[in-house]
């Protein structure tokens with residue numbers, strides 16, 4: 001019984017057309033085939049199917065070109081691209097906008113039918129569903145060209161089920177990007193489950209991922225579903241994949257190949273449909289070369305790679321991000337918004353940010369709470385940022401002493417450490433700067449990175465007894 005779903009298949013390979021025609025018709029769909037892309041656009045002007053399934057490599061107009069034309073003329077028509085993994089990178093790179101689904105070759109016919117069905121359903125539910133407000137999702141901020149690349153990749157990969165590997169230092173926003181990929185995928189209505197391989201003790205990781213049966217080990221008092229099952233239909237984000245123990249890598253590889261697994265201590269296999277997005281701050285190629293990461297697993301995960309640049313490689317984003325985090329902190333804390341003075345924005349833009357965006361986010365929260373005025377001055381910065389562009393190594397000694405000092409006072413039951421520490425911190429720097437300039441405040445202010453008035457105000461506030469000119 002036809003279900004009214006019209007699907008067009010475009011492939012120059014007769015046997016593929018035949019296989020697909022048969023499988024899709026058997027699934028109740030109405031199929032029309034084309035040998036080449038050239039006649040498809042003209043045919044589309046007369047009628048539109050519910051989905052297009054096209055090969056990439058074809059004589060004349062190829063699949064990506066066809067995709068581009070269809071997107072421009074019929075933006076809502078789902079297009080499924082069939083290609084081998086090895087060709088996908090270049091195909092995706094050649095494609096500059098919108099989104100498509102992807103069917104890896106060689107494919108299983110049931111998988112093909114299922115994908116077509118989902119594409120059609122997705123289109124129908126989109127047409128019926130009210131437009132969702134876009135504001136609820138956490139925003140990804142980025143004006144730097146390197147971030148625009150990342151956004152383009154998210155756009156290109158939207159609607160696809162493809163495995164993605166995200167590379168980037170800690171705190172660069174890997175999870176945020178993974179979430180965006182999920183939200184823009186056909187899986188958006190299903191769960192997004194995140195799991196950090198480095199944060200879970202090795203011996204618990206297996207049951208965390210795959211669950212366990214009752215009695216599988218001491219303490220397993222009931223059956224528990226693992227993250228794979230929780231993510232069924234949706235996306236599993238595996239952070240710090242480079243830290244996955246070798247035996248689990250082997251297991252993961254099998255699960256990815258078979259789409260099924262056994263819970264720890266279980267005898268019945270569990271079938272899941274999960275999209276994997278993996279992330280790491282490490283260089284997986286190096287880990288492979290050193291024999292610490294399975295090469296076959298690496299290739300399985302490394303289908304599409306997104307690199308998120310470190311914050312210091314996109315300094316133009318620092319003031320924009322800081323503004324965003326300050327506004328957010330103000331809303332969360334129900335406080336009046338605060339703004340960075342321009343010299344503070346410039347100073348922040350020059351720092352190294354080893355903790356990347358997360359470090360900046362924390363610094364903004366700190367400044368929101370600690371700055372007394374509406375404007376944030378240089379002396380409102382958290383102490384760990386006061387070291388300027390110093391490398392951590394040269395700043396380590398005094399930070400270690402500071403840490404020991406804080407620890408000692410906390411052990412003695414002291415509270416409000418910052419009210420004790422901040423004035424002493426500032427006083428020390430002021431004294432050193434004044435000593436170096438022979439008491440000249442104008443010069444000392446410059447050395448400290450303050451305006452002269454700020455220095456004078458500070459000297460008064462701290463009730464410092466300094467000689468030299470006013």
Ligand SMILES: Nc1ncnc2c1ncn2[C@@H]1O[C@H](COP(=O)(O)OP(=O)(O)OP(=O)(O)O)[C@@H](O)[C@H]1O
Nearest residue numbers: 139140141142169170171172173174175176357358
């Ligand atoms: N471009 C961005 N715009 C807005 N917020 C961001 C951006 N990048 C990161 N963040 C915020 O910074 C914090 C860290 O981001 P996230 O957890 O995604 O980083 P990560 O790379 O996954 O870190 P880790 O590797 O340490 O797990 C989060 O609170 C996130 O919302």
